[in-house]
Amino acid sequence: MSQTAAIFHDAYRELNARKLFWITLILSGVVVGAFALIGINEQGLRIIAWDLPAPINTQFMSESAFYKLMFVNLGVGFWLSWLAAILALVSTASIFPDFVSTGAIDMVLSKPIGRWRLFLTKYATGLLFVALQVAVFSAAAFLVLGFRGGTWEPSVFLAIPLVVLFFSYLFCVCALLGIVTRSTIAALLLTLLFWFVIYGVHTTESTLLLFKFQSEQQVKSINQTLEHESQILSQLKSAEELNQQSIDRFESSVASSQEKLQSAEKTLNQLSVAHRITMGIKTLLPKTTETIGLVDRKLVNMDEIRHMTDETPQSDMERAQMEFVEEVRDRSPWWIIGTSLLFEVFVLVLAGWIFSRRDF
Amino acid sequence: MPASDYTIDLHDVQKTYRGRVHALRGIEMRVHRGEIFGLLGPNGAGKSTLVKIMMTVVKPTRIKGTMLGKPIGDKATLARVGYLPEHHRMPQYLTGRQVLNYYGALAKVDRTHRSRRADELLATVGMTDWANKRINSYSKGMLQRIGLAQALINDPDLVVLDEPTDGVDPVGRREIRDVLTQLRDQGKTVFLNSHLLSELEMVCDRVSILVQGQVSQQGTIHELTAESLRYEIDIEGAVPPDVLAGIASARSEPIAGNPSRTRIILTGADPAVAQPMIDRLRQRQITIISVRPMRESLEDLFMRAVTDPTTGRSRPPGAVANRK
Numbered sequence A: 001m002s003q004t005a006a007i008f009h010d011a012y013r014e015l016n017a018r019k020l021f022w023i024t025l026i027l028s029g030v031v032v033g034a035f036a037l038i039g040i041n042e043q044g045l046r047i048i049a050w051d052l053p054a055p056i057n058t059q060f061m062s063e064s065a066f067y068k069l070m071f072v073n074l075g076v077g078f079w080l081s082w083l084a085a086i087l088a089l090v091s092t093a094s095i096f097p098d099f100v101s102t103g104a105i106d107m108v109l110s111k112p113i114g115r116w117r118l119f120l121t122k123y124a125t126g127l128l129f130v131a132l133q134v135a136v137f138s139a140a141a142f143l144v145l146g147f148r149g150g151t152w153e154p155s156v157f158l159a160i161p162l163v164v165l166f167f168s169y170l171f172c173v174c175a176l177l178g179i180v181t182r183s184t185i186a187a188l189l190l191t192l193l194f195w196f197v198i199y200g201v202h203t204t205e206s207t208l209l210l211f212k213f214q215s216e217q218q219v220k221s222i223n224q225t226l227e228h229e230s231q232i233l234s235q236l237k238s239a240e241e242l243n244q245q246s247i248d249r250f251e252s253s254v255a256s257s258q259e260k261l262q263s264a265e266k267t268l269n270q271l272s273v274a275h276r277i278t279m280g281i282k283t284l285l286p287k288t289t290e291t292i293g294l295v296d297r298k299l300v301n302m303d304e305i306r307h308m309t310d311e312t313p314q315s316d317m318e319r320a321q322m323e324f325v326e327e328v329r330d331r332s333p334w335w336i337i338g339t340s341l342l343f344e345v346f347v348l349v350l351a352g353w354i355f356s357r358r359d360f
Numbered sequence B: 001m002p003a004s005d006y007t008i009d010l011h012d013v014q015k016t017y018r019g020r021v022h023a024l025r026g027i028e029m030r031v032h033r034g035e036i037f038g039l040l041g042p043n044g045a046g047k048s049t050l051v052k053i054m055m056t057v058v059k060p061t062r063i064k065g066t067m068l069g070k071p072i073g074d075k076a077t078l079a080r081v082g083y084l085p086e087h088h089r090m091p092q093y094l095t096g097r098q099v100l101n102y103y104g105a106l107a108k109v110d111r112t113h114r115s116r117r118a119d120e121l122l123a124t125v126g127m128t129d130w131a132n133k134r135i136n137s138y139s140k141g142m143l144q145r146i147g148l149a150q151a152l153i154n155d156p157d158l159v160v161l162d163e164p165t166d167g168v169d170p171v172g173r174r175e176i177r178d179v180l181t182q183l184r185d186q187g188k189t190v191f192l193n194s195h196l197l198s199e200l201e202m203v204c205d206r207v208s209i210l211v212q213g214q215v216s217q218q219g220t221i222h223e224l225t226a227e228s229l230r231y232e233i234d235i236e237g238a239v240p241p242d243v244l245a246g247i248a249s250a251r252s253e254p255i256a257g258n259p260s261r262t263r264i265i266l267t268g269a270d271p272a273v274a275q276p277m278i279d280r281l282r283q284r285q286i287t288i289i290s291v292r293p294m295r296e297s298l299e300d301l302f303m304r305a306v307t308d309p310t311t312g313r314s315r316p317p318g319a320v321a322n323r324k
Helices: A002-017 A019-037 A063-092 A095-099 A104-109 A115-147 A154-181 A184-238 A244-284 A288-299 A302-309 A316-330 A333-357 B047-054 B075-080 B096-106 B111-124 B140-152 B170-185 B197-203 B271-283 B298-306
Strands: A038-040 A044-047 A050-053 B006-017 B021-032 B036-040 B062-067 B081-084 B158-162 B189-193 B206-211 B214-220 B230-236 B250-255 B258-267 B288-294
Touching (some): A002 B096, A019 A038, A019 A063, A019 A115, A038 A063, A063 A115, A063 A288, A115 A154, A154 A288, A184 A244, A244 A333, A288 A333, B006 B047, B036 B170, B036 B197, B096 B111, B111 B140, B140 B170, B170 B189
Parallel strands (some): B081 B158, B158 B189
Antiparallel strands (some): B206 B214, B230 B288, B250 B258
């Protein structure tokens, strides 16, 4: 136990010695400070003492919802899961290359501690950076939400495990690359590339899903039109006075709708296949965006979103978008976290296996 | 000698790296308890590979043997071993004292004991005044001193040191040598890997010379240089031709830098070999400047071990590639 404590203590000292750790922490403070300076009133936004008329006001949403959305979208969605995550990767990318460098690794491998334990403990210390950053950020956000938004929301602290989890998906890849290449730059750049790839897969899947829902709405809409036209046509045909001109027009219209339906169904079919394939690939990869999205799900519920959109969706596009949001929010957290953790375990086992067998 | 008296008892240690490079080709080595053992060899002979195998940093291709009575590779045994690698790198953000605490904790030394031990060792290696300064401000010699201290933090039964005096000034070297002899006096075993043959000669009880992944010679320096024992008699002037007649072990050579004198060399360890020659010289009233017993130095022994007898040149450095 004292060995593990010593490695963690050393990791803390290492973080403490890195300027980037403190820079990131200060920037986190600035971001939370910015939250505290912005508020909303009946007219719109209020920045320190200046009123800025805006459609976002207390008539549109409550102050607490405003702060929650700011925390979720800007604090977690933008700052913690993008900028701070990049800074964290830059800070921690050197952990494994430094650890396995000649001369340093000899000093620890020659101690009475197993290689697997050493590897996993060192990996856990890499997550310490993010855990400390998010803990400080969440605590500050909790206070801002309480004092400024008037709501004491302990679920803000859910960001700590979820952001650490999100970062761990990337850090396990960084650890593997660090052990294999022994180069900080290579580990960092390849991890950023991997992140870009999984973000690309996520975006493709989301886009295909949205297109699929739009296509479904289109098929539904064409079906309704076709049904309507077919009814009119049958009424026209069964009328005592046959209006051949109208019958011709509706027959042509029905034929055209049937063509459109066939085309739309074909598109829907293609989109469904493409989405299934992308979803299959995505299932194997870690779900960074959706893991972070769980904070959003916990803090902002579907009713609040419906309330903000104010009215029932009118167009196919709006209906598809609402269906998309519901579908994405309905995805099981167990599926999101479970499949991502399976990936992480696989990468960690591979990295640990290489570390445990390698000659240094 | 019973096996339990060997701190290190290695048999058939082999290591083949990828690309079929045979770094070690069946090492047989025994290190006695309570001795200072020196490992010598040219660059690429496999010394560091052997040390790293003992310290579990490198995995052997084949090994039989024990260290402190436990099979090589047993992690728990490492709690009783101290190690200073050749090109060690300690965390630069730590102070000297923190380094000792950190590696002490990894070596399973409890907190109170390691704190007290750190103070003692800092004094032993002469680093008390620098204990609370970050090691990134240390000179190479200071780093070696702290490195040696961390190798001793767990009060080990076996200390494995790879080039411990590298970068250390003469005063520091003397102090390190003193530490090593103190360790031996306390019954500890010291396994020393160094290029500085004169240093090894001063402290080692036994040595092993590794050449191209195999043990070329092993034993006490006295045993290994026994063959080279001789008596040298320096005389004034040239040697009359009849003086050497009839003594097979005798030969003469000029003394470099002093052409007025000549040296007569008599091979053999027994002082009796020199007596007839002294008698002959005295009978001829030749002035004898000195008579002294001589043996080859460790450097001579080393050079003899690394020289290919067929070509007369030193063997090429590096490990041996597959010869099949």
